Amino acid sequence: MAGGEWLGLAVLAGLVVYFLAVSWRKWPDPLIDFGRELYLPWRLANGAVLYRDVDDFYGPLSQYLNAGLFKVFGPGLMVLVTANLVVFTAILAVIYRLFRRAWGPGAAWVSAAVFIAVFGFSQLVGVGNYNYATPYAHEATHGLLVCLLLVAVLSGWMETATLRLSFVAGLLFGLSAVLKPEIVLAAGLVTGVAYMGQRWFRRPLGRAAIGAWLVGAVLPTAGFAVYFSTQVPWGQAGQFACRAWLNAASSTRFIGDPVQTGFLGFDQPGPHALEHAGATLLALLLLAVIGAGAWRVDRATGTVRRWLLLGGLAVGLGVVAVKVLPWISAGRCLLGLALIYAVVSAVAVLRPPKAGTSSRVPLLRLLLAVLATVMLSRMLLNGRIHQFGFYQAALAALLVPAVLIGELPERLGLGKWGRGMAVVGCLALLGPGVVFFAGRSRQLLLMKTHAIGESRDRFLTFPAATDPTGGLVGSASDWLRAAPGGEAAALLVLPEGEMINYLARRPSPVAPFFFFSAATSGGREAAIVRDLEQRPPDWIVLVSRDLREYGVQRYGESPEQGGQILDWAGDRYEVAATFGGDPLDFRQRGLMILRRRH
Known part of the structure; x- marks a missing residue:
């Protein structure tokens, strides 16, 4: 590289530092999505089994990677942030390298600068999480890195399909299969295009190369299947290992869901x-x-x-x-x-x-x-x-x-x-x-000036005058951490709020991590109630959550939108603490802690 290009890389590093400084510890949302990304690895690091004890939509790779980090370094928001910044740096480096090879250093520099400034650590809507420091789902950022690495490998594989490149290409595709449905689709189509390109130029592709690709492709899923087989029967272990794509191919829970339809743009x-x-x-x-x-x-x-x-x-x-x-x-x-x-x-x-x-x-x-x-x-x-x-x-x-x-x-x-x-x-x-x-x-x-959590879990959110949700989550978490029972005391947060479970270090007694819409429709809420009968939580938290986009005006208003769970709680629980207004009315922004009667 010439001296000017090194200077350009230094400027890119400066941009990363600047946008990190502007957003420092302001990345996550206190209630939506990212609590799951902290709660799941915390539970897995303490012996829980994914899909059996705690549920997730996606494949097992990211959650077990994060659980490994928590096992080695202890739980902490900043533990994940540090790892995520390494992933971001790797994504940025691969983008720069690929774009430099495809379009030259000037184009690569401008594209990398846009990536940092617009996509890296920005918050463009009221909810956090849509960034590379605290992504709403780690499968998204891990998957993007895997796909970019796959492109890098396949660009060489199309010229010379060596055994090593074939195995690595297969392994990267296999990693996509234990991440997220759209990542599997992207990796599959990119691989298919590379194969067609290889055949178009009539370059030899021996059986050994195909075999090496297949071994790499199967390895991640097979590894997880073997692990899960030590915890559950083999049939279930195979389903768990294939969750990333099986969930999308066979699940009907999101069909007709208004939010998912809106995400695709199919509402209009x-x-x-x-x-x-x-x-x-x-x-x-x-x-x-x-x-x-x-x-x-x-x-x-x-x-x-x-x-x-x-x-x-x-x-x-x-x-x-x-x-x-x-x-x-x-x-x-x-x-x-x-x-x-x-x-x-x-x-x-x-x-x-x-x-x-x-x-x-x-x-x-x-x-x-x-x-x-x-x-x-x-x-x-x-x-x-x-x-x-x-x-x-x-x-x-x-x-x-x-x-x-x-x-x-x-x-x-x-x-x-x-x-x-x-x-x-x-x-x-x-x-x-x-x-x-x-x-x-x-x-x-x-605008984010209100602190939640302590030490490595500390982050900033909106003050009460702007949005009281963060303050409610922080107050409830502090109250529950001081409550008797320790980590053995189970906590159910309705309709959503694994951030409270994590910050209070209180496990949920049931596997689902939210309790509305797709999680409770089609008879699923009745199944949750049966599980609660078997394992009643010591504490229940009701927290305001705007669910209008899911067609819910007031949580618990119907039997498959929290009504059955609230009816079950009924006389079994008593009010232990309240913060703010009515928690079932999102307009009042409140939170209520219920204690099980003995």
């Missing part, structure tokens, strides 16, 4: 499809303006004229980016752009390479385009930068500056001035968007 498919089409057309128009401007600047005569054209186009793009573009909905264009670029890349691969050129760069670009497109599958008609966009939309967003800077000038045959215009146009168009997202995140993060 027609309007959403039109929004996506319009956003994609607008994005293509702006990219065409940059391309045409770069071509015009490159062919202009005279230095002064070139500078005037370059400056005028840059100012015009900047004004449009600042005054016109609705950046909050910028994610709407990403699927269309990624699909178009995947097709363009596929055509480039299918064309015979020019004499003296390698097919490796076009193949790598195609693999990255396919991965970026497939990662958007969970937001098919609801593309967004915020929320799940931190990992699902990130790669597609990074393709835009990479292609503008590293590929468009090459395709247009541009010289120095044209390449410069492409860079300036890219920065003028995308720079205001990066500033918008970074500024929006900073405003939200600055």
